[in-house]
Amino acid sequence: MPEIIVCLxxxxxxxxxxxxxxxxxxxxxxxxxKLSDFDKNALEExxxxxxxxxxxxIAIIYGTKDAAKEALAMGADEAFIYQYxxxxxxxxxxxxxxxxxxxxxxxxxxxxxxxxxxxxFQTGPRLAQVLGIPVLTYARKIELNDGEIIVERELExxxxxxxTKLPALVTVTKEINQPRIPTLLQILGASKKSITEMSPMxxxxxxxxxxxxxxxxxxxxxxxxxxxxxxxxxxxxx
Amino acid sequence: xxLIFSDDNETALEILGKGREIADSMKIELGAISFxxxxxxxASGADKIYSINIASSxxxxxxxxxxxxxxxxxxxxxxxxxxxxxxxxxxxxxxSGVGCATDCIDCSIEKGHLIVKxxxxxxxxxxxxxLLRKPLIATLLPGKFIKKVDKTRNGEIIKIPYNxxxxxxxxxxxxxKAPQExxxxxxxxxxxxxxxxxxxxxxxxxxxxxxxxxxxxxxxxSIAADLKWLPxxxxxxxxxxxxxxxxxxxxxxxxxxxxIAGIRDAKTIIAINNDPNAPIFKACDYGIVGDLYEIVPKLxxxxxxxx
Ligand SMILES: Cc1cc2nc3c(=O)[nH]c(=O)nc-3n(C[C@H](O)[C@H](O)[C@H](O)COP(=O)(O)OP(=O)(O)OC[C@H]3O[C@@H](n4cnc5c(N)ncnc54)[C@H](O)[C@@H]3O)c2cc1C
Ligand SMILES: Nc1ncnc2c1ncn2[C@@H]1O[C@H](COP(=O)(O)O)[C@@H](O)[C@H]1O
Numbered sequence: 001m002p003e004i005i006v007c008l009x010x011x012x013x014x015x016x017x018x019x020x021x022x023x024x025x026x027x028x029x030x031x032x033x034k035l036s037d038f039d040k041n042a043l044e045e046x047x048x049x050x051x052x053x054x055x056x057x058i059a060i061i062y063g064t065k066d067a068a069k070e071a072l073a074m075g076a077d078e079a080f081i082y083q084y085x086x087x088x089x090x091x092x093x094x095x096x097x098x099x100x101x102x103x104x105x106x107x108x109x110x111x112x113x114x115x116x117x118x119x120x121f122q123t124g125p126r127l128a129q130v131l132g133i134p135v136l137t138y139a140r141k142i143e144l145n146d147g148e149i150i151v152e153r154e155l156e157x158x159x160x161x162x163x164t165k166l167p168a169l170v171t172v173t174k175e176i177n178q179p180r181i182p183t184l185l186q187i188l189g190a191s192k193k194s195i196t197e198m199s200p201m202x203x204x205x206x207x208x209x210x211x212x213x214x215x216x217x218x219x220x221x222x223x224x225x226x227x228x229x230x231x232x233x234x235x236x237x238x
Numbered sequence: 239x240x241l242i243f244s245d246d247n248e249t250a251l252e253i254l255g256k257g258r259e260i261a262d263s264m265k266i267e268l269g270a271i272s273f274x275x276x277x278x279x280x281a282s283g284a285d286k287i288y289s290i291n292i293a294s295s296x297x298x299x300x301x302x303x304x305x306x307x308x309x310x311x312x313x314x315x316x317x318x319x320x321x322x323x324x325x326x327x328x329x330x331x332x333x334s335g336v337g338c339a340t341d342c343i344d345c346s347i348e349k350g351h352l353i354v355k356x357x358x359x360x361x362x363x364x365x366x367x368x369l370l371r372k373p374l375i376a377t378l379l380p381g382k383f384i385k386k387v388d389k390t391r392n393g394e395i396i397k398i399p400y401n402x403x404x405x406x407x408x409x410x411x412x413x414x415k416a417p418q419e420x421x422x423x424x425x426x427x428x429x430x431x432x433x434x435x436x437x438x439x440x441x442x443x444x445x446x447x448x449x450x451x452x453x454x455x456x457x458x459x460s461i462a463a464d465l466k467w468l469p470x471x472x473x474x475x476x477x478x479x480x481x482x483x484x485x486x487x488x489x490x491x492x493x494x495x496x497x498i499a500g501i502r503d504a505k506t507i508i509a510i511n512n513d514p515n516a517p518i519f520k521a522c523d524y525g526i527v528g529d530l531y532e533i534v535p536k537l538x539x540x541x542x543x544x545x
Contacts, residue, residue, distance in 0.1 A: 014359055014360040015495075017359060091331070091335065091338075094332055116360065117359055122328035122340060125328045129329045134297075137296075150410070155321050157415050160412050162410060163407070207339060207370060208368045213364055213366075214364075215363060215364050217520075217521060220524065221522065222524050223525050223526070223527065224524055230510075230524070230526050230533075230537060234451070238484065
């Protein structure tokens, strides 16, 4: 019976982030937070594996209790949450996650291929490296089989079907599944499940963010009325 | 030394171009892990080639680069930002206890520091980062940097003994993606289509227009990922392919930030959409409001006559 750990991150709803017109910085005050998209695919996949092989799904979440409730309502059995207010990068995130995972029993760890705010593809591979377990990235299909896992990965020009022994870490793509939307009953039921708050130690950083600024978009934004005019523009621009 | 690796030859050459620039400004050497033709690698900027038969197993790549790092202590390691590259770079960084930046679109030395830029928050913002600890590791976005060729250049080849690493991962099968596709990154003209299209058969309309202009067909995520009307090689955007054609025509595409993130470098963007409030009209150079089923066939006819 596989014990599966899913790593999730709560992020700002990107569509709601506005730009400060004077500084060009992102404005996140009052912006709703949610679980990052691919992370939910990872959780969904864990739940599907549990439905098939039974076992347990533990969510480790960077975020608030609301994020934990979202994961528990989807079907996770237990959630660990943490927040971190100091500067941090993926070096530290991997260390924090590894530290807490090493206290647990696990056969499989699932991550999203990337978090949709940072989009850095780093956490899964780094975490596997710290734990010293095999990693298979960009999964679009996962099968568990007697202490082994078979994964179909998507690379640029090919699909690769690979096999490795458990315990292993897999990062998933958005194409792997469609995350479930919890029912009201599941949302209510989630309140009975356990949420543990962790307090991670201070971490070293390997990168320093100097700025995050809105990208200037300078397009002409000319609206043409006639197809003839459009054809002319196309011919002059090609 | 700056050490360069990519599992994709073209990307490796592009990164050599950038690497040469940085190596010159820091007055250090540029080393490349061998791939393909050695003359080409020297001509593209390398001073040294570390020659080893690197397998396409990420476990092996991590091992080889980490060993080179231990032995030669490069200042900077630049890795081609292919999917494999984005897996191995953070693993190498974690092993060395350092930071790493992925998908960088720019990288430079400022006051002795390696500064990189990458898109974040759905592609609407540009993040500027400084790497703090050596080796400074970054993956550079494929197709973003320009290779520079100087056929008179030459260098030294260093043979690295091959120590097979037992990979924990066994590849059972490799399925090539359909080869009929030209790489969309290389197209000068791209005609892209989105959910404004009602059925799969209607892609013909888009293909005729593309043919009339000698362009390639692209699409939004939903067309490739959800509907599977076009292969994923055609999918443009943040999570798809980042393109930089001279002309990009977006048809029935609303223009969500994640799509726009893939076409930021297009020279001219044209939009056809029946909703005057579609965000694409705020992200294009020229737009026409109307039904694609009316506009596209007429436009194709006109262009066929004039091209
Ligand atoms: C993490 C993440 C990554 C993503 N990555 C990508 C990516 O790489 N690429 C990408 O494209 N998307 C990506 N998306 C999805 C993106 O947010 C949008 O959902 C998607 O781009 C919408 O596709 P669309 O414009 O084809 O469809 P829609 O948004 O549904 O737009 C269809 C448009 O067609 C117009 N239309 C309808 N009928 C007609 C007609 N008859 N004639 C003319 N116009 C018509 C409509 O007015 C509308 O504007 C990503 C999302 C997330 C969360
Ligand atoms: N701070 C975090 N805590 C827990 N999991 C995370 C965290 N950051 C990223 N992840 C996981 O790692 C994946 C890749 O994130 P990233 O490396 O930031 O692109 C995400 O999809 C999550 O599954």
